[in-house]
Amino acid sequence: MAEFSGPFDGSPIATQSQFSGMAKRWGLDGVHALEGGNVSLSVTGSGATTVAVAPGRAFVNGFYYHNTTTKNLTAPANAGGAARVDLVILRADMVAKSVTAVYKTGGALPPSLTQDDDTLWEIPLAQCTVGAGSSVVPASNVIDKRWFTDRGAVPSIAGARRPSIKNQLLVEDGKLYVGDGADWRWLATAGVEDSTYTPNWFAGTTAISWGTGSVNFGRYQAVARRVDLTIQLQPTGNPPAYDDPISVSLPPGLPCAYSHRSLFTWTFTSGNGEGSAAGIGMTFPTTDGQGKIARLRYPTSTGNSVSDTPNSLNLLTNQPFNIRANDVLTIDGSYWLA
Template sequence: MAEFSGPFDGSAISTELDWSRMARRWGLDGVHAFQASDSTLKVVASGAATVIVPAGSAFVNGFYYNNDSNKTLSVPVNSGGTARVDLVVLRASMSANKVTAEYKTGGTTAPTLTQDEAGVWEIPLAQCTVASGASVVTAANTVDQRYLTGRPVLPSIPGTSRPSIKNQLLAEEGKLYLGDGAGWRWIATQGTDDATYTPVWNAGSTTINWGSGSTNIGRYQAVGKRVDVTIQLMPTGNPPAYTDPIQVTLPPGLPCTTAHRSLFTWTFTSANGEGGAAGFGFTFPTTDGTNKIARLRYPTSTGNSVNDTPNALNLLTNQPFNIRTDDVLTIDGSYWLA
């Protein structure tokens, strides 16, 4: 097996195949257009025994094609007894040393594209159906089948982005935008991929020890200013009855905003005959800092009447459950970054 690399002074690109193999990595096969409504090389039925390929450019197997005016292609008469399905193609030919638009007849189904990298390589522009005994292609029987290809993602300097280009991607300061022709519309922001961390639990200034070998895992993902996090705890021990509320840390390096409290849900299932419950949690950045879920609360009231005052109480290590071995506490939610 021979190796090749180039172009260098001693190993020039000396064959069409070498060029094709290199150049096709620069751009995919297809018509240079940004949306289906673009007329670039979009085949038009003439209502006669011809079809028209409008002006436009394309890449075909690493070769550039440009047509600067309408090209008319003849439609052969369908002498068969059933409708014939044809293709209009762009054909790159190594032997002919050119790319051309061609009309390719088929049968009851469309003809197969020829794609030999060292010979002839075709890509479709349109499918045309010709009635039996006819050579006329109507607009209703012409189906656009162009492959479209465009520019890679464009970098941009904040405040100086170029005019919007329909269906063009633009990247700016970790954010991805899509052009709609009038402006650049945000579609995504870089973040932190799926990751795990070990949450730290506390009650006031005391770190809670849930027991050696306990399951204590946090999983998170950040997209832009939004962080999704799930925490699951299964103790192997029984910590003391602390009077301060249970708190747990957020993912490291991703503090919550101080502008408001972010909400979470939690569920608890006892493996020790104490039932289960669900409640809500929230960050308390102005009181307990920006790196933790500061409160886990459950709803309650002073009685069962509609006139009784509703309330919510903090979840503690011993109230309303004695949280211990094999119990399961899960917290799930999202929060905004500082």
């Protein structure tokens, strides 16, 4: 059969293979539980020749499994001279047409899982070690190996959240939360992926041209209300000596918070024998708007003694450097969104 689709009238899901092929896309293999403290289908050693599988539910290759009472499985005796590592598994058997809990023996290493759509499909519940010459499985020799599966993230409406479920994900208005059993804890907020833009440079209200073919790019990403930003400038020309401080635009549509200043670091390296410097960039949203880094400042003082007053000055196109071709100016930092 080249193509199949269904279920439709006249094209039903007619075989277990068709059902498995469809249903296993609805949920991953695993025990229906959200955290290790849940005992659903957990395995315990008896200290004798059996292990016990607790009640619980699971998906196995698209098939539903439900164990309503504790199921005891016998561990075969280990006649070898070394410890044997076994598995307790859930096995979907396409011939027997059932899913069952099974004790599967191994060797020095645990047995491999069989996962064949047409015959057997196995998932692990526990690893058990049986000592040399023994058939006893102490509780301490059982290691939990359950795979978990559940609903994935559930949608929610603000003000109408369901009670918190431990390790459950919840999505609300573009925000992702995880439950701790008592409350929903914020995990992430939809942002802006790694992007670039062309910064606009100003001296006061005058646009600065750094020359045709200059390297002038900004790279940014937004995570929740925080924007990470790097700006790189390598001029090919020499703009006029403006008296107003240099400023540069933030990424479009991502204005800075109005309530406070955000800080950046900047570094400058001259390719014209004028040295290098580093300083602080900052937003001035209350006086210079919310769409740019309004000042690039460098430290100075009135002298060289500890009693001299420290200060900082604005970076200009001509002070303290004549910024031109072969120079490099880099700004890096982050800011809070409005």
